[in-house]
Amino acid sequence: MNTMNTAVVRAARSLTPTVTQYWLTGAQGAARLPTAVPGQHVTLRIGPRLKTLTVVAVSDDGYELAVRNRHRGGRRDVLSPRLHVGAPVAVSSPGGHFTAEHAAPFTHFLAGGVGINPILAVLTAGRLRGWRLVYVDRGEGEFPFLDRIEDLAREQGGTVEVVDTGTGGRPDWTEVVARIPEGSTVGVCGPTGMVADVRNAVARESGKRLLVTDEPAAPIVGGLPETVEVECAKCGITFRAAQHQPLLDELKRNGVAVSSSCRQGICGTCEIEVRTGRIDHRDEVLTDQEKAESGYMIACVSKAISDRLVLNV
Ligand code: FES
Numbered sequence: 001m002n003t004m005n006t007a008v009v010r011a012a013r014s015l016t017p018t019v020t021q022y023w024l025t026g027a028q029g030a031a032r033l034p035t036a037v038p039g040q041h042v043t044l045r046i047g048p049r050l051k052t053l054t055v056v057a058v059s060d061d062g063y064e065l066a067v068r069n070r071h072r073g074g075r076r077d078v079l080s081p082r083l084h085v086g087a088p089v090a091v092s093s094p095g096g097h098f099t100a101e102h103a104a105p106f107t108h109f110l111a112g113g114v115g116i117n118p119i120l121a122v123l124t125a126g127r128l129r130g131w132r133l134v135y136v137d138r139g140e141g142e143f144p145f146l147d148r149i150e151d152l153a154r155e156q157g158g159t160v161e162v163v164d165t166g167t168g169g170r171p172d173w174t175e176v177v178a179r180i181p182e183g184s185t186v187g188v189c190g191p192t193g194m195v196a197d198v199r200n201a202v203a204r205e206s207g208k209r210l211l212v213t214d215e216p217a218a219p220i221v222g223g224l225p226e227t228v229e230v231e232c233a234k235c236g237i238t239f240r241a242a243q244h245q246p247l248l249d250e251l252k253r254n255g256v257a258v259s260s261s262c263r264q265g266i267c268g269t270c271e272i273e274v275r276t277g278r279i280d281h282r283d284e285v286l287t288d289q290e291k292a293e294s295g296y297m298i299a300c301v302s303k304a305i306s307d308r309l310v311l312n313v
Helices: 113-124 146-156 173-179 192-206 247-253 290-293
Strands: 006-012 018-024 040-047 049-054 057-059 061-067 090-091 106-112 130-137 161-163 185-189 208-210 228-231 237-241 271-276 297-300 307-309
Touching: 018 040, 049 113, 049 173, 049 307, 061 113, 061 297, 106 113, 106 192, 106 247, 113 185, 146 161, 173 192, 185 192, 192 208, 192 271, 228 247
Parallel strands: 106 130, 106 185, 130 161, 185 208, 228 307
Antiparallel strands: 006 018, 006 090, 018 061, 040 049, 040 090, 057 061, 228 237, 271 297, 271 307
16 A cells, blocks of 8 residues: 555535545644545555545545445444544545546446445546436435536536436346447446446447446465365356465456455455355455355455355356
């Protein structure tokens, strides 16, 4: 990780029942936070924990961020209890390229949950000639920043399609991508499964460009069986993964799209559903019960105990 800067949580407010908005500023007596371009990401270190988040907007003295602090099944984000007004936070310098500069003049955006954050940042820059957005989340009262997105759509002539998966089910991303005209740029940010589906759909169609937020994972050392057979049920790819590499890297190296962020087993971005196989769980995302059931794994840190895994990617 790059140099950390000293910051403090200046303000916080609930955006939805599960998403909180935060403003970070340089701590008193410390240097100002480095300049960020909205849409870039920063990694926060609070105590021993790390979390990577999108800079939604910048002000003279800091960053606006938004965090989903409750996940599937009501699981609470490990960092949210420590993110309160006045809390000291170490913040990395910003990085990443999901910014207005890298979007196409007309971009088709696909957002899942707080995946709206970098897309809002790009739209707020006001540099696109046109855009369409499919915005997916679950539950009435969720859809963080929807009011700002709808204001921008009115001002800029954008189009927003809102899909509540709680009532309408999950979109078929292959169909959604197929409807996007050839030659278009598809900007996607959301949960791992959604981004994987979109990435696979774009890869199958020539002439469409993908703009994503995830980064390559860093190698870690360790493992049980030296290699493991990995079958990816959704995309039909099977390969042998070396256990001294993160499974996340092995998946990507073999052409399987998986989103990632913290690469530390903290944020849950790389969570994958496991159909078959036993897992040595090394993350701080899943509950003890979820780990015992091994229905999911966190691909950046966890390992296979069995010789074969079947994953729902
Ligand atoms: S990338 Fe954050 S838990 Fe794996």
